[in-house]
Amino acid sequence: MTANQSVEVEGATVEEAIRQALDQLGAGEDDVVIEVLSTPRAGLLGLGARRARVRVTRRDANPARSAVASPRSAPPRTTPPAPQQPAATRPAPEPRPAPSRPPVAAPPTPNVPPPAPKAPAKSAAVTRDSAPEKAPPPAIPPANLEEQAREAQQLLRNVLDLMGEQAEIVLTDKDAEGVALEIQSEGSGILIGRHGQTLDALEYLMNRLMARRVAEPVVPIILDIAAYRARRRQQLERMALTMGERAKREHQTVALEPMPPRDRRIIHLTLKDDPLITTRSVGSGYARTVEVVPTDLEHASSERTPRRPRPSPAEPVGQQGGFKGGQKRII
Numbered sequence: 001m002t003a004n005q006s007v008e009v010e011g012a013t014v015e016e017a018i019r020q021a022l023d024q025l026g027a028g029e030d031d032v033v034i035e036v037l038s039t040p041r042a043g044l045l046g047l048g049a050r051r052a053r054v055r056v057t058r059r060d061a062n063p064a065r066s067a068v069a070s071p072r073s074a075p076p077r078t079t080p081p082a083p084q085q086p087a088a089t090r091p092a093p094e095p096r097p098a099p100s101r102p103p104v105a106a107p108p109t110p111n112v113p114p115p116a117p118k119a120p121a122k123s124a125a126v127t128r129d130s131a132p133e134k135a136p137p138p139a140i141p142p143a144n145l146e147e148q149a150r151e152a153q154q155l156l157r158n159v160l161d162l163m164g165e166q167a168e169i170v171l172t173d174k175d176a177e178g179v180a181l182e183i184q185s186e187g188s189g190i191l192i193g194r195h196g197q198t199l200d201a202l203e204y205l206m207n208r209l210m211a212r213r214v215a216e217p218v219v220p221i222i223l224d225i226a227a228y229r230a231r232r233r234q235q236l237e238r239m240a241l242t243m244g245e246r247a248k249r250e251h252q253t254v255a256l257e258p259m260p261p262r263d264r265r266i267i268h269l270t271l272k273d274d275p276l277i278t279t280r281s282v283g284s285g286y287a288r289t290v291e292v293v294p295t296d297l298e299h300a301s302s303e304r305t306p307r308r309p310r311p312s313p314a315e316p317v318g319q320q321g322g323f324k325g326g327q328k329r330i331i
Contacts, residue, residue, distance in 0.1 A: 006057040013040055014052045021056035033057045148214055149179045152221050155209055156181060159202070165191065178220040188225045196232060199223060200260055236263055240270040240292075244277050247292040254292045258283065264290050 007024050011017030014036055018029075025032065034056050041050040153169050160167050160183070167185030174180070183191060192199050203223040211218055222229075239256070247254045256267065267290045268279050276295050283289050 006055065008037070008053065008055045010051045010053045012051060014054060017052045017054045018056065021054060025056060025058055027058055031059055033059060145174055145176075145179075145219065148210070148219060149174045151213060152179050152181060152206065152210060155213070156183075156206060156223075159205070159209075160185075167191075172224070174219075176219065178222045180222045180224065183223065183225045185225070188228075191225055192228055195259070195263075196228060197260075199225060199228065200262070232263070233266055236266045237270045240267045243292050244271050244274055247294050248276050251294050251297055253294075253297065255282075256290045256292070258287050258289045264288070 005025075007021050009017045009021040009024070011020055018034055021034075022029065022032065034054060037053040037055055038050060040052040041048065149171055153171060156169055160169075165185055165187055167183050167187075170182045170184060172180045172182050185191060190198070191202065193201075203221060206221045206223065207218075210221055224230075243254045243256060259267075264281055268281075271277055271279050271292065278293050278295060280291050280293065281288055282291055
């Protein structure tokens with residue numbers, strides 16, 4: 001390769017270096033091979049700066065040829081000349097038959113499958129009867145109280161293992177009203193949550209899972225941790241009695257904080273025997289709460305006297321003020 005076929009040029013950018021190299025070679029981009037040797041770099045505060053450098057090589061005008069020579073073609077075959085016979089005995093040449101033309105092939109026809117025979121129309125009744133029926137879901141075998149308690153213990157153990165909690169599950173009670181399970185764990189505070197919200201959520205999850213595993217009738221699952229349910233019940237009963245005394249003393253409605261249905265039921269049961277107060281649930285969802293209302297205040301609100309009707313404009317003016325005979329009081 002000669003010097004005029006390849007050049008190396010530097011520039012501020014790669015494009016500028018390529019343009020300079022093409023000007024030096026006097027060629028276009030289609031006639032050369034471009035190699036980028038280095039890309040530009042600014043450096044830090046002028047240190048380590050680098051310019052773009054490219055190598056441009058002119059393509060060879062003559063294409064490369066293989067060094068292996070192709071074999072020579074074979075010479076044509078020559079047949080020895082036939083011996084000449086005298087004209088008298090030479091047979092007359094036989095007429096040559098006309099060359100027959102090759103038969104013209106017909107154009108190929110597309111491979112179209114024959115139309116399928118139409119099936120005879122069936123009536124709606126026959127189609128409905130012949131349609132395959134959906135298989136019913138597998139029936140869940142019924143389980144007695146012992147099996148439900150054992151299944152609930154195993155299911156709760158699996159749930160706690162998935163939560164990463166090492167705990168022991170003890171069956172405390174089982175009857176037609178429910179299966180009571182107590183969780184004995186060092187992280188009882190985490191499993192209870194604020195006002196027992198985590199424990200209530202875990203109990204709800206257990207009841208939904210048991211409904212999928214056991215056929216009816218399914219007894220409810222009741223969970224407890226470190227006797228939290230008993231302590232919470234005592235706390236709610238004391239609070240209900242305190243709020244009831246306050247409502248009777250102040251003759252005003254007292255509203256408690258929002259609480260789940262289990263806690264609201266304890267409030268209602270605690271104050272149901274007091275004849276001077278009544279309880280009612282107001283609100284919806286997580287904001288539903290209990291109100292303690294004095295009995296006399298509730299009766300007074302339900303038995304309000306109707307307002308006195310306004311006098312009709314047809315009455316005399318003196319009668320409107322309550323004076324007799326239309327007389328006016330002079331001050």
